[in-house]
Amino acid sequence: MSRLALGWLRLDASRSVLSVAGIAAVLAVMLLLQGVKAGLATQLRSVALDRGADLIAVQPGVSNIVGARSVLPQLARGEVEAVAGVLAAEPMTTLPLIHERDGRRTPLLLLIADTTGVPRAVEEGRVLEGEGEILIDRSLARIHGLSVGEQLEIAGYSFLIVGVVEATAALWTPLAFTNYDTLIEFYFEADLADDLSAFPLLGYLLIRLDEGTESSGVREAIEAGVPAVDVYGPEQIADNDERLGRTMLGAVLDLLIGIAWVVGLTVVGLFMFTAAEGRRRDIGVLKAIGFPARMIVGGVLAEALMVVLVAAPAGVALARVGAELVGRFAPLYLIEPLRPVSVTLAVAGLLAFSTAGSVGPLAIVRGLEPTEVFRR
Amino acid sequence: MIVRWAVVSLLQARLRMLASSLAVAAAFTLVFMFRAVWEGETRQLATYLERAGADVWVMQAGVSNVHMASSFVGRAKRREVESVEGVRAAAAVLYLNSMVTFSGQRWFCYIVGIEPGQRLGAPWAMAEGRGQVQPGEVVVPGVLARVSGVGLGGSVKVGDRDLLVVGLSEETFSATNPVVFVHREDLADLLWLEGYDSYLLVQANEGTAPGELARRIEAEVDAVEAMTTEELVESDTALARQMGTQIIALMTGICAALATLLVGFTMYVHTARLGTELAVLKAMGFQRGHVYLAVVVQSSLVAASAFGLALAGTAILASLTRGLATVVAVRLTPGAVLEVAGVGALVAIVASLLLARRVASVEPATVFRT
Incomplete structure (x- = not known):
């Protein structure tokens, strides 16, 4: 049967290549879509996890960094640092802003911190050193054609771009980083409002602990001693931010992924149906010269299996290339297509549907008169 | 005459053409649904602004x-x-x-x-x-x-x-x-x-x-900015659209590539079966250009029928989505339909070009070999 299948595949190599390419493309589409959801979660999680804190203090009732506004009283920092086991509590503030250039507007989340919290490594340029400087995400640089040494203007204030950082977007919004001196200057010089008391100065405290200190104990001590803050581990905030993404976009993405899977698997079934139906004459000839039905069915199934087995790695590779291309040309979106569960499920689905699609035309062949194939 | 032959020969393989059109339609449906969901959600964002009762919104400068x-x-x-x-x-x-x-x-x-x-x-x-x-x-x-x-x-x-x-x-x-x-x-x-x-x-x-x-x-x-409701709605929907423009364009491109492959595959299988007839056409004196025209007509018919099926499929999916997943807004605009139609036309042309070499290589003498 496998020889028969191989024979068919070799008989028309171009058709076989097209079959493999089509099924690989379907697999790649399914994995890429799944990868959009996985990448969104990774991006959201990294906002909290990449801040370099052992614990994060937030306004009571707030438990996120992304999509949240946390304001803490200035005195909270000293109170937190006074708790035993706390090495330092570094301030951090977030400010949602919109950058407009040449009629194109992009929302961005500005993270303000002095030491802990800002990236220590950049893809291009250098880290923050002085007043008026900003680090921007690669995606923002690409969207607006910005580079190191240029100005980023927001609300009439010009930040000097000193570095471009990699992969710091969340919820399809790029992050940017600056320090507190720049924030104060921005508040005073930008066309924001007459009175600046509405604008946050201290949003979060990034807490680092003394070496060897157990974080849960310190957390309880801070919450007991400083009622103005709630305290979470970075993992908890990351979980909450990921959940936020699921709540906001989960239904939309799940619907699209579901449709893509249904469509993809249907396409594969129809694809194999068309391929097998196109071989109707060959199958009819085999039947006419006395090949047993069992062998013909086995040959058709083996052909489907071989096509999927070759298409699967090609599809995975295509998905990986697609994700890398997206990373290069549209870095706002992180696509992680190669989660083992997604790949396994997709390949299993392809096998099932391609088999079902291939077997379909056999019913037509069963009714085919052996003489019919010699009539043309 | 060549166009008539193209249509008739396509209709003779109805089952295969239906299967192919359905497969291509599935790829187009995916594109339609991406756009419809994005557009639906984007428009929904503006509902508060439109219904809040204001003519003008005043905000921070x-x-x-x-x-x-x-x-x-x-x-x-x-x-x-x-x-x-x-x-x-x-x-x-x-x-x-x-x-x-x-x-x-x-x-x-x-x-x-x-x-x-x-x-x-x-x-x-x-x-x-x-x-x-x-x-x-x-x-x-x-x-x-x-x-x-x-x-x-x-x-x-x-x-x-x-x-x-x-x-x-x-x-x-x-x-x-x-x-x-x-x-x-x-x-x-x-x-x-x-x-x-x-x-x-x-x-x-x-x-x-x-x-x-x-x-x-x-x-x-x-120190204030004032915008009419119309301007603010336009500004908000433009911002939301921009956030997803690249990903939608990307997905449209991937699905269009898939549709191209599917139409190309269908036409490949079809022309393989019609090898003898193509050879007869050439033997009868039809030029290579005529044969290309036949392939383009057939590809276009597959793409057009797939486009129609996709529109119907999207309407069904959209109504199912409204019924089952009440949390997702779906809206298909004429602009999106026209854009996908453009993609469909491109798909048909590119798929035809994929076959150009094969069609060109058909020898009139083939007809006498079988």
Whole structure:
């Protein structure tokens, strides 16, 4: 049967290549879509996890960094640092802003911190050193054609771009980083409002602990001693931010992924149906010269299996290339297509549907008169 | 004659053509659904702005959005705006984009702080309960109440405080940004903010054009931006669209490539079966250009029938989505249909070109070999 299948595949190599390419493309589409959801979660999680804190203090009732506004009283920092086991509590503030250039507007989340919290490594340029400087995400640089040494203007204030950082977007919004001196200057010089008391100065405290200190104990001590803050581990905030993404976009993405899977698997079934139906004459000839039905069915199934087995790695590779291309040309979106569960499920689905699609035309062949194939 | 032959030969393989058209239609349907879901959700974001009852929105200078934005204007600005000629009424809302917890499940919401008796900016259609809130109370979208199981008399958590659900509003739900209404003081406490509003909603006197009024407000009141509702809706939907433009374009490109492959594959299988007939055509004196034309006609027919099937499939899927997944808004615009039609035409042409070499290589003498 496998020889028969191989024979068919070799008989028309171009058709076989097209079959493999089509099924690989379907697999790649399914994995890429799944990868959009996985990448969104990774991006959201990294906002909290990449801040370099052992614990994060937030306004009571707030438990996120992304999509949240946390304001803490200035005195909270000293109170937190006074708790035993706390090495330092570094301030951090977030400010949602919109950058407009040449009629194109992009929302961005500005993270303000002095030491802990800002990236220590950049893809291009250098880290923050002085007043008026900003680090921007690669995606923002690409969207607006910005580079190191240029100005980023927001609300009439010009930040000097000193570095471009990699992969710091969340919820399809790029992050940017600056320090507190720049924030104060921005508040005073930008066309924001007459009175600046509405604008946050201290949003979060990034807490680092003394070496060897157990974080849960310190957390309880801070919450007991400083009622103005709630305290979470970075993992908890990351979980909450990921959940936020699921709540906001989960239904939309799940619907699209579901449709893509249904469509993809249907396409594969129809694809194999068309391929097998196109071989109707060959199958009819085999039947006419006395090949047993069992062998013909086995040959058709083996052909489907071989096509999927070759298409699967090609599809995975295509998905990986697609994700890398997206990373290069549209870095706002992180696509992680190669989660083992997604790949396994997709390949299993392809096998099932391609088999079902291939077997379909056999019913037509069963009714085919052996003489019919010699009539043309 | 060649066109007639192309159509007839295609119709002779009805079953295969149907299967192929369905497969290509599936790829187009995927593109349609991407666009329809994105457009539906984007439009839903603007519903509050359109239905809040304002002709003009006044906000912090430098701000030109509600979506993904924050705005703070001093309370005194409201009086200044009210004194501008052409203003019939003005009301203020506090606004925050943040998490609201419905029986353990967090939703990212537009939280709007209003005052009792306020009509501008307050819920405009109620499914149940009342649209006015006192401190400690909240109005939530009816859809969200249904999905989360929190109804009238239940409580939701905004920030660190539990608020009593007193009303279920209509037309205020989107999967990405549902709108909840709380008392202004509750939101001010949550924001640790006194003496500020976020947006001023202005109604114009009869005979006063909103655009003219917006320009007048900007000229007479310092440090504010004024936009007509139309401008603000356009600005917000443009921003939301821009956030997803690249990913939608990417997915459209991937699905178009898939559709091209499928049409190409179909035509390849078809022309393989018609090898003898193509050879006869050449032997009869038809030029290579005629044979190309036949292939282009056939590819176009497959792509066109797939496009029609995809439109029908999308309509069915959209109505199923509305019925089953009430949390996702779906909207297919004529522009999206035209764009996908353009992609379909491109697919047919590229798929035909894939076959050009094969068609060109058919030898007239082949006809005598079989």
